[in-house]
Amino acid sequence: MSAQSKVVLVTGASSGIGAEVARQFVEQGHTVYGTSRNPETVADPIRGVHYVALDNADYDSAVACVEHVGIVDILVNNAGESQAGALEDTSMDAIENLFRVNVFGPIALTKAVLPGMRERGSGTVIMVGSMLSSFPVAFRSNYAATKSALKAFALATRREVAPYGVRMISVEPGTIATGIGERRSVHIGDRSPYAAEYQTLAAATRTNEDAGIAASTMAQVIVDAALAEHPKPFYAKGNQAGLVFALRRLLPSQLILDITARKHGLRKIRS
Template sequence: MKQRIFITGISKGIGRAIAEDLNRKGFEVYGTSRSPEKIQNKIEGVHYFELDLSSENSIMKCVESLPEIDLLVNNAGQSQMGPAENISNEKVREIFEVNFFGTILLTKMFAQRMRERGAGKIINIGTLSGSFAMPFQSTYGSSKIALTTWSLCLRKEMKPFGVHITMIEPFYINSGIQLEYICPEDSAYKASADHVYRIRNEKLDSAVSPAELVHTINEIINTKNPKGIYVSERKGRVFRFIKRLLPDSTVEKLTLKSLGLKY
């Protein structure tokens, strides 16, 4: 029987690239969007479902209508930038609702089914930038770091049941990612935040294609015992390696320097 794969957020970007690749390879692919009816160029053969991760009702309804799933890919997420001081707690909750609370609720529902079956894989997409604590990404970074810690705990709990939990942490992928930027005109951080926002967009524009992450997904599918964390791009793997070798104070200086900040 064909392996069944469920991927959140396949309307565009990385999620779409994963869905296209696995569909082409003969997997039975199920995927989501908040508005599947609005997707113009649906992938032939893929089953589309409606899912809004900020709504518990939507999550329950979606999971209940799905068959048994062999691999869950938690790809959907909301990206956000701006000075921490200027981001309301309401906005922080909104981002955590999607990137953390909604994602873990969905994961728990699949985890239970997989545990009862004694098999399954779950891949969560985080971000490498979280562990570098990039300035003006406090909300997005912390929501993804929370997901990483949660996933690594779950991984250890589920291992005896034959269920494998894995994180993929991309750094910069040219996916056309939708990035919300909040910075009031009178913010004390305006000049540096605008600068970092511009640099980040330039890095994204010149980054590798989603194919690198798709390659990592295939590696995990074809591995019996996947690792806890994969960094999808070569450049990201080099940064992660360097971070392990250097003192925190040096990593902090290099992080600021990479964004053109001199303080």
């Protein structure tokens, strides 16, 4: 892509990674639209970011958002919800809603920008996933599954849209210090047999998140990928990504699952 100013649409731009991505694009001279379910209530608006309404759970709002913005050169699908708990204790409604917000909403928004990108012969779509997709852990099954779906959409669609100058990129952040744990929905029954182990995992997760990399560090990876002349299909950052992905290729799958569980405070158990 050329160095000229781009029109960038960043979802979930009111906080965390999304806010830092929006900030860095503005600092580089690009026109940036940031989405929020309630743009007028953004607590710490970034100067230069144009806030627009988007509710990932409402597919019609994706169409309205793109109609409002107009041309979109770069779409960063970052908005989503975090969920934890035991699969057995999580209702189907909660699982379906998570997929609606984390998968189907971003896909609806991507579908809304693709015709314009294809007709102009250029564009970039980035799906912001999670390293839990590549390194799943107990009590995060639903969240990991949504992020795995996003990655599959990005990697499979990459070749589909490539002839039209459109690039699809998957990005997996590791543990990020954004305070997302405070907003995570938790599904554990009052008398759940899984309660004790979940609390062990939750305590380890809090510790890991407190020591996670800064949102600005992850945002730089996303911005650099979006502006690269020939971006890679996949980027990961945090949790010693270079090392752990190399080990993932070399070690048995069960050992990787055991190591991931241990990182989250859970002991090894053979099933």
